[in-house]
Amino acid sequence: MADSELRFTRIRLFVEDDLAVGGAIVLGRDQSHYLQNVMRRGVGDRVALFNGRDGEYWAELIEMRRAAARVSVSGQLRTQVSEPDVWLTFAPIKRAAVDFMTTKATELGVARLLPVLTARTNSERVNTRRLRANATEAAEQSERLSVPVVDEPVRLPALLAAWPAERCLLVGDETGAGRPIAQVAAELLSDARVVPPLAVMTGPEGGFVPEELDQLRDLPFVIPVGLGPRVLRADTAALAALAVVQAVAGDWRSGRMG
Amino acid sequence: MADSELRFTRIRLFVEDDLAVGGAIVLGRDQSHYLQNVMRRGVGDRVALFNGRDGEYWAELIEMRRAAARVSVSGQLRTQVSEPDVWLTFAPIKRAAVDFMTTKATELGVARLLPVLTARTNSERVNTRRLRANATEAAEQSERLSVPVVDEPVRLPALLAAWPAERCLLVGDETGAGRPIAQVAAELLSDARVVPPLAVMTGPEGGFVPEELDQLRDLPFVIPVGLGPRVLRADTAALAALAVVQAVAGDWRSGRMG
Numbered sequence: 421m422a423d424s425e426l427r428f429t430r431i432r433l434f435v436e437d438d439l440a441v442g443g444a445i446v447l448g449r450d451q452s453h454y455l456q457n458v459m460r461r462g463v464g465d466r467v468a469l470f471n472g473r474d475g476e477y478w479a480e481l482i483e484m485r486r487a488a489a490r491v492s493v494s495g496q497l498r499t500q501v502s503e504p505d506v507w508l509t510f511a512p513i514k515r516a517a518v519d520f521m522t523t524k525a526t527e528l529g530v531a532r533l534l535p536v537l538t539a540r541t542n543s544e545r546v547n548t549r550r551l552r553a554n555a556t557e558a559a560e561q562s563e564r565l566s567v568p569v570v571d572e573p574v575r576l577p578a579l580l581a582a583w584p585a586e587r588c589l590l591v592g593d594e595t596g597a598g599r600p601i602a603q604v605a606a607e608l609l610s611d612a613r614v615v616p617p618l619a620v621m622t623g624p625e626g627g628f629v630p631e632e633l634d635q636l637r638d639l640p641f642v643i644p645v646g647l648g649p650r651v652l653r654a655d656t657a658a659l660a661a662l663a664v665v666q667a668v669a670g671d672w673r674s675g676r677m678g
Numbered sequence: 679m680a681d682s683e684l685r686f687t688r689i690r691l692f693v694e695d696d697l698a699v700g701g702a703i704v705l706g707r708d709q710s711h712y713l714q715n716v717m718r719r720g721v722g723d724r725v726a727l728f729n730g731r732d733g734e735y736w737a738e739l740i741e742m743r744r745a746a747a748r749v750s751v752s753g754q755l756r757t758q759v760s761e762p763d764v765w766l767t768f769a770p771i772k773r774a775a776v777d778f779m780t781t782k783a784t785e786l787g788v789a790r791l792l793p794v795l796t797a798r799t800n801s802e803r804v805n806t807r808r809l810r811a812n813a814t815e816a817a818e819q820s821e822r823l824s825v826p827v828v829d830e831p832v833r834l835p836a837l838l839a840a841w842p843a844e845r846c847l848l849v850g851d852e853t854g855a856g857r858p859i860a861q862v863a864a865e866l867l868s869d870a871r872v873v874p875p876l877a878v879m880t881g882p883e884g885g886f887v888p889e890e891l892d893q894l895r896d897l898p899f900v901i902p903v904g905l906g907p908r909v910l911r912a913d914t915a916a917l918a919a920l921a922v923v924q925a926v927a928g929d930w931r932s933g934r935m936g
Contacts, residue, residue, distance in 0.1 A: 520778070524911075524914050524917075527908055527909075527910050527911065527914045528906075528908075528910075528914070528918065529906065529907075529908055561909065561911075562908040562909045562910065562911075563907075563908055563909045564908055600925065600930055600931050600932070601925055601930065602860075602922075602925040602926045602930065602931070603931075646930065647925075647930065648786075648787065648924055648925070648928075648929055648930035649787075649821075649929055649930075649932075650785055650786075650787055650820040650821055650822055651785075651819065651820045651821045652785050652786075652820065653782075653785065653819075653820075656782050656785045656786070656917075659782075659914075659917060659918070659921070660786065660917070660918075660921035660925075661921075663917070663918035663919075663921045663922055664921055664922055664925040664926075666906055667858065667859055667860040667905075667906070667918075667922040667925075667926070668860045668922075668925070668926065670906075671906055671907055672858055672859065672860065672904065672905065672906035672907075673858050673860070673861075674858070674907075
């Protein structure tokens with residue numbers, strides 16, 4: 421982008437601080453660098469801030485230094501709205517695919533990302549710090565009022581042992597035994613009127629091993645779902661499932677937020 | 679992957695030739711190289727072939743040379759099935775995003791990819807040859823029986839002037855004026871019993887200009903659709919819309935194909 425365009429791009433930043441009109445907030449080194457050196461902002465310019473709790477506010481830049489910028493919170497843009505309580509639990513795959521999945525899942529409104537280690541998971545390392553940075557950037561750009569929580573990875577048995585019983589877990593079932601996901605999502609909605617707490621789970625490349633699928637199917641909160649006749653990559657499956665859940669039972673049922 | 683694993687990975691290749699039991703086919707340099715040097719196959723090994731017309735067949739490698747491999751078609755695995763007639767028309771975006779979108783749209787069963795140049799399209803060059811290669815690879819890996827057609831890019835007015843009147847065009851409407859996409863997809867299905875010919879259209883980063891949106895809304899085959907309250911990137915919007923269309927009105931309504 422040319423400098424002139426950058427100057428007119430609306431900037432949204434996620435902050436941890438409480439937000440209220442009249443408050444002053446100090447932004448750290450990374451955000452200050454981004455404002456000054458990437459987006460060419462200076463004292464007197466405005467940015468939008470959100471923290472996942474207080475809605476969205478305008479703030480004015482009142483002091484810019486190399487390692488910190490001070491802003492004054494000057495007006496509320498939006499009040500906080502409740503968002504669908506949809507989680508995504510996924511087996512870590514290649515770095516590019518995990519980054520991509522984190523960004524897209526955030527745009528699709530996922531509330532929490534839970535990496536899970538399965539029998540066929542190749543990589544046991546998940547850089548959750550990088551995932552949090554990706555999720556934050558995607559939340560800022562997608563006009564979300566919150567940033568999804570990113571958990572540390574756990575093994576599948578531990579995840580399931582601690583699973584909250586009231587949260588349905590939709591598991592992509594590659595054997596063809598699952599019911600079509602749109603049908604399952606519509607039933608969950610009609611039972612509850614509003615979308616109940618739920619989660620989407622996708623396996624690693626190569627899928628779950630049969631013992632894992634058996635274990636999953638035996639759990640009362642698990643609903644095996646079908647994602648169509650083609651073989652989907654793990655990241656495609658995750659995003660497609662989230663889109664269908666949001667469209668059929670989540671917050672895509674009404675229009676754009678205010 | 680280790681060599682031992684590669685040896686047991688099922689290989690599927692798209693070919694242009696007619697397929698029938700007893701036929702012999704010569705594979706070109708790229709596919710021969712892939713079989714010998716990447717996947718370590720030799721004479722006597724088997725591969726699956728499909729051509730978008732005749733279903734899927736087993737073939738046995740009967741001769742391997744550097745620039746060509748000969749296979750003998752030995753048995754039919756699947757008959758050709760009809761697939762939902764869903765197109766994706768999209769404004770070219772960054773190379774990585776276009777590659778990604780092509781691959782994912784193929785997995786989601788898109789029949790045709792139509793790049794379209796809009797007022798805010800930054801790049802007018804689209805490497806359709808690369809897109810075809812991506813689509814072919816994704817079709818091979820996703821167990822599809824066809825490869826989507828990839829058109830050369832055209833300007834938006836030309837695309838719309840030549841548009842087939844019976845094909846609904848679902849346009850992601852960022853102004854919030856569109857109806858929720860799951861609702862639109864369900865209505866299209868209930869009107870037609872089977873999913874009618876349709877297409878999903880997404881704009882460039884930055885969206886359509888107001889004149890384009892006005893022009894689109896005035897066309898009888900255009901249905902503006904809403905994709906939820908968050909701002910989606912162009913590639914996210916395309917894939918989410920395709921997933922919802924397939925799940926609600928397309929071939930995700932029944933189980934995995936045979």
